[in-house]
Amino acid sequence: MNKQIKHFFSFLPLLATLAIFSGCDKDSDTVVPESELPAQALSFIATHFAGQTIAQVVEEKERADVSYDVKLTDSTKLEFTSAGTCTSIESAAKLPDSVVPAEIRDYVTTNYSPYEVRAWELEKNDQEVKLTNGVELKFDLNNNFLRVDD
Template sequence: MKDLKISSILLLGLMIFSVFGCEKEEIIKENELPSSIKSYLDTHFTSCNTTKIIKDEESNELSYDITLDCGVNIEFNGNNQVIDIDGTSQLPNSVIPSNILDYTSTNYSNDFIIGWELEGNNQRVEMNTNVVLEFDSNGDFLRIVD
């Protein structure tokens, strides 16, 4: 019975290590970012500086979470593609796909976009009024998200 308890404890410890031990998160400097990410930041956020960059490797999936001093947080996946942008004020139009920008300009002319996210094959934008809109991969409107 004592051996069973010891085996159970060891197995539990191994399971916890395998779940939590696969995550590696580190703060890196801007010069350690892939050049395509640096180029994206230089193109779309010219007046912003990075305040924190976290390189995250979880279950063999790489991502970069970048905080800018202008109130924007951007996440890139392991392919260096933007998957999430959250801001406290209006995001630059250049980071919003044109179909989505056209739709929101027409249907929400008094509002502006403060967040954009790629979720599966769909895209979501958050307006400054907290309305969240969902679009397909082509930028065609699907629905208002509750």
């Protein structure tokens, strides 16, 4: 019996640590009204997706970070930071020219015509576009072509 108690107490710090960290998990996804989107995000949608309406807004909380996933009525998906900066756009069809940097559009037109950009993502160190034929291209933050992505 003494051995069992010792064994139990040897696991107690591990159990306490697990309990603390499971209670600290503040990650959550919540559907919110579009009025909770930052003004910059609402302006971006109105400017570049005129005629589309917002079907759903999901607020994602991951620790201290907040972001928003927006789905439009035509199934276009957009992601925004808490400040309202667009970081990702995905559509089944061609994206509006106004959301793709001109240098990237020109590169795609010159090298991949007749295919067009249907998705764009801003990452920490680069950008990625996906074409209507499924090819993914990487560009640096200055819109210079880097490589075809796997």
